[in-house]
Amino acid sequence: MEIPDEIKEFIAKKITLENFCLPHFYPEPDTLNDFQIGYKIHGNTGEKITGENAGDFRESWYVICSGYSNDPFFIDMNEKNENFPVYFAWHGAGSWHPIKVSKTISEFGNQLEILKKIELSDKNVQDKIKEKFDLNNEFWLEVYNEYEEYEDE
Numbered sequence: 001m002e003i004p005d006e007i008k009e010f011i012a013k014k015i016t017l018e019n020f021c022l023p024h025f026y027p028e029p030d031t032l033n034d035f036q037i038g039y040k041i042h043g044n045t046g047e048k049i050t051g052e053n054a055g056d057f058r059e060s061w062y063v064i065c066s067g068y069s070n071d072p073f074f075i076d077m078n079e080k081n082e083n084f085p086v087y088f089a090w091h092g093a094g095s096w097h098p099i100k101v102s103k104t105i106s107e108f109g110n111q112l113e114i115l116k117k118i119e120l121s122d123k124n125v126q127d128k129i130k131e132k133f134d135l136n137n138e139f140w141l142e143v144y145n146e147y148e149e150y151e152d153e
Contacts, residue, residue, distance in 0.1 A: 003032055006084060007075065010105050011064060015112040018119055021143045023065040023073060023112065032062060038091075039063050039072055055095025061087075064105070074098075075105060088139050099139045115143075 014026045027035030037043050039057050040050050050059040063072040064086070071091045075084040083104035089096045102108035111133070118128045125147045133140040 001033070001077075003029060004080060004084070006105050007032075007062075007064060010109050013109060015109065015116055017112065017115055019115070019143055019146050020068050021071070021139070021146050022067060022115065024068045025070070026065045027063075032064075035063055038070065039074070055097070057096050066091075073101070073108070099137070101137065101139045 008029045011026050011029050011032075016022075016024050016026075040048060040059070040061070040063075042049050048059070050057050050061075052058070058076065060076050060078045061074045062077060063074045065073045067073070069091060071088065073086055073088050075086055079085055083106065085100055086102040086105055086108040087098040088101045089098050102111060114132055115129075118125050126144055129135075129140070129144045129147065133144070135141045135144055
């Protein structure tokens with residue numbers, strides 16, 4: 001599979017953050033298929049574990065990075081015309097329930113860069129998140145709440 005340039009560019013930046021919910025692990029662009037183990041491919045048998053039923057990981061989804069607990073951030077290759085919206089799902093729940101976290105992969109990269117700057121320079125991380133992120137989105141609310149734990153320490 002040829003990896004689209006916007007995905008290669010996102011992966012190459014490898015923006016990691018302190019927040020438990022946010023990306024910590026990235027594939028190398030030439031190992032994107034190997035990075036799908038545990039999501040699309042069974043780790044021991046090598047069998048495909050995708051499906052079309054509710055809660056299944058779809059064949060067209062590709063994990064582009066993952067959080068500290070290997071919770072995946074992924075795109076749907078069928079959404080190239082929409083510039084690859086980014087989704088998140090909690091790992092280990094027995095089924096996958098995607099949450100759309102960004103309208104495009106470039107927007108997601110920008111959001112991570114904003115958070116990186118906030119983490120490095122601002123003591124009031126939560127106030128800045130309230131200003132810049134939609135806390136009606138359950139993922140961004142979880143990110144917000146996770147930063148509260150950091151501020152309490």
